[in-house]
Amino acid sequence: MTKALNVVVLAAGMGKRMRSRQPKVLHLLAGKPLLGHVIDAARALQPARICVIYGHGGEAVPEAFRAPDLSFARQEPQLGTGHAVQQAVPHLDDQAATLILYGDVPLVRSETLSELLKATGDGVGVLSVVLDDPTGYGRILRDSEHRITGIVEEKDASPEQRAIREVNTGIMLLPGNRVATWLAALKNDNAQGEYYLTDVVRLAIADRVPVTGVCAPVEWETLGVNSKSQLAHLERIYQRRQADTLMEQGVTLADPNRIDIRGSLVAGTDVRIDVNCVFEGDVRLGNDVTIGPNCVLSNVSIGDGCEILPFCHLAEGELGERCRIGPFSRIRPGARLGEDVHIGNFVEVKASELGDGSKVNHLAYIGDSVVGRNVNVGAGTITCNYDGAYKHRTIIEDDVHIGSDVQLVAPVTVGRGATVGAGTTVWKDVPPGGLVLNSKDQLHRPNWKRPSKKGS
Numbered sequence: 443m444t445k446a447l448n449v450v451v452l453a454a455g456m457g458k459r460m461r462s463r464q465p466k467v468l469h470l471l472a473g474k475p476l477l478g479h480v481i482d483a484a485r486a487l488q489p490a491r492i493c494v495i496y497g498h499g500g501e502a503v504p505e506a507f508r509a510p511d512l513s514f515a516r517q518e519p520q521l522g523t524g525h526a527v528q529q530a531v532p533h534l535d536d537q538a539a540t541l542i543l544y545g546d547v548p549l550v551r552s553e554t555l556s557e558l559l560k561a562t563g564d565g566v567g568v569l570s571v572v573l574d575d576p577t578g579y580g581r582i583l584r585d586s587e588h589r590i591t592g593i594v595e596e597k598d599a600s601p602e603q604r605a606i607r608e609v610n611t612g613i614m615l616l617p618g619n620r621v622a623t624w625l626a627a628l629k630n631d632n633a634q635g636e637y638y639l640t641d642v643v644r645l646a647i648a649d650r651v652p653v654t655g656v657c658a659p660v661e662w663e664t665l666g667v668n669s670k671s672q673l674a675h676l677e678r679i680y681q682r683r684q685a686d687t688l689m690e691q692g693v694t695l696a697d698p699n700r701i702d703i704r705g706s707l708v709a710g711t712d713v714r715i716d717v718n719c720v721f722e723g724d725v726r727l728g729n730d731v732t733i734g735p736n737c738v739l740s741n742v743s744i745g746d747g748c749e750i751l752p753f754c755h756l757a758e759g760e761l762g763e764r765c766r767i768g769p770f771s772r773i774r775p776g777a778r779l780g781e782d783v784h785i786g787n788f789v790e791v792k793a794s795e796l797g798d799g800s801k802v803n804h805l806a807y808i809g810d811s812v813v814g815r816n817v818n819v820g821a822g823t824i825t826c827n828y829d830g831a832y833k834h835r836t837i838i839e840d841d842v843h844i845g846s847d848v849q850l851v852a853p854v855t856v857g858r859g860a861t862v863g864a865g866t867t868v869w870k871d872v873p874p875g876g877l878v879l880n881s882k883d884q885l886h887r888p889n890w891k892r893p894s895k896k897g898s
Contacts, residue, residue: 446538447489447559448618450530453477453545454497454517459669465499467545468506469673472680473704473722476667477507479548485511486552487541487559493533494545495526522636523612524628531622538618539564542639549663549676550613558615558656565652566643567615568593571664572608572657579609580640582655590653593640597633608657610640611664620651688715696735710746734768742773745781759791762798780815794825797840809833810852814840820864822847839874 457466467477477494484492496503497517504514515529527542534540539562541555558567568590570582581603583592593610594603616624624645628637646653658664662679665672678699684707685698693713695701700717707721710729719733723741727733731744734752741758744750748761751768759777767773767785776793779785783796786803794808797815802808804821810833811825817838825836826849834852838844842856845864856862856872863879872878 446535446618447487448530448534448538448540449484449487449489449492449543450527450534450540451477451480451484451492451494451543451545452523452526452612453480453503454495454520454526455546456498456520457546457668460667460673461670465496465502466667467503468499469667471548471667471673471677472684472702475506476548476673477503477545480543480545480550481507481512483550483552483555484541484543487555489541490535490538491533493530495529521630522634523639524625524637524641527621527639528625528628528637531625534618534621536618536622540616540618540621542612542614542616544612544666546667547611547613547664548667549665549680551663554656554658554663555613558613561656562615562654563652564617565654566617566646568643568653568655569611569613569664570608570655570657571611571661573661574607576604576607576609580612581606582608582610584608584655590643590655591647593643595632595634595638595640611658612639613664614639614642616642617651620646620649705741716752728763737768808836811836811838813838814842814858816840817842817844819844820846820848824849826851 453467455466460466460469468475471479492511493513493515495515495517497520513533515533517526517529558569561567578596580593580595581599582590583594585591596604624642627645628641630637632638643653665676667673667676681702682698684703685695685701688709689695689698692711693709693715696716701715702720705721705723707725709727712729713727713731715733716735718736720738725739726743728744728746730747732749734750736753737750738755742756743760745761745763745765747764749766754768754771756773758775759773761779762781764781765779765783768787770787771785772790774790774792777791778795780796780798782799784801784803785791788805789802790807792809794811794813796813799815800813800817802819806819806822807824809825810827823844827833827836836850836852837855839856839858841859844862847865848862849867851867851869854868854871857874859875860872861877862868863877866879868878
């Protein structure tokens with residue numbers, strides 16, 4: 443913002459209806475605490491100071507959000523919203539306007555807050571919203587010229603006032619040179635015995651300070667969370683917005699109501715995503731990528747033309763172009779796959795590099811390994827990378843063929859072009875080319891009888 447701004451975020455409430463020992467503002471929406479969404483919206487305004495008011499849950503809130511641009515003030519006991527803001531006064535620039543936000547109203551947009559700042563000028567700004575059912579909210583009172591004359595809490599409202607549908611969201615902008623004076627003048631002579639921040643409007647009018655009301659364009663960005671049901675409701679609103687944005691960008695979603703984005707998803711052209719997929723952290727999908735149903739992708743980069751088959755879990759890895767993964771595959775942190783790599787059903791890859799054209803198609807584990815180009819790994823093969831104390835590397839050079847049910851005991855190197863026979867345990871380095879296998883004799887006892895239970 444061009445002018446100095448304080449932001450105070452009220453986050454001290456217990457949230458009894460959440461039925462949880464955890465502070466309400468630490469409950470997750472789209473994989474991020476409710477308070478985290480509000481702080482992000484505040485930071486987008488580039489304020490000089492952000493102060494978070496905490497209380498219930500002790501130090502859990504400050505510990506979860508410590509950052510150089512945040513300060514914290516504890517409200518104890520909790521005597522209302524006006525009392526909460528009083529705790530922030532020592533942390534504020536008394537020459538800057540102060541924006542009041544709420545840690546349990548996670549979907550408020552910085553664009554709407556910017557409109558409130560622009561419209562308010564040097565007076566008091568109130569963000570309101572019109573609800574079909576205003577039950578539980580403080581009502582906005584206006585005169586015949588539509589000027590705000592006050593805000594009345596529902597428990598203190600008359601029947602006529604309760605019929606008003608324009609309500610106070612609680613989000614307010616206060617002029618810096620008035621905040622401390624008005625807060626000190628608040629009284630608690632009301633039904634709740636609390637210090638209402640909304641009484642500041644009455645004090646502003648008495649001081650002939652203009653009060654400007656800005657109505658939020660949509661209801662959902664003003665909704666608070668007071669129960670698990672409301673949390674789930676806002677989750678679906680958030681996710682549907684993300685889905686709509688993806689579809690506007692050209693992504694094909696099999697069902698926009700069955701996708702969860704818990705972070706950032708950047709997709710190229712002609713991307714197709716099936717149902718019940720979850721995207722966490724920073725996920726990037728190239729062009730012509732297909733994601734099958736019931737997949738979880740966390741902090742991964744997927745190259746052009748890749749196909750992720752159903753029920754795969756990919757985390758903190760990187761896939762080159764035209765890879766084929768799954769079904770039922772797991773790509774773990776540190777995996778780097780080249781182009782045209784195939785990872786098949788019930789295969790796990792961890793902290794390993796696989797070169798172009800390599801295939802691990804069935805029931806295998808590749809960990810702490812460097813796999814070259816055009817390597818084929820047979821079913822049931824595992825790299826034995828852990829000796830009980832330390833991890834060790836396996837190196838498989840280009841054009842190696844590994845048969846089924848092979849154990850590669852690290853540290854070990856299999857040379858270029860070698861073939862490892864089925865059922866082999868490799869604990870020594872294998873030279874390039876040729877065949878390596880464990881010498882075995884297969885015996886047959888023609889007269890042997892299988893044991894049976896007595897009496898059968």
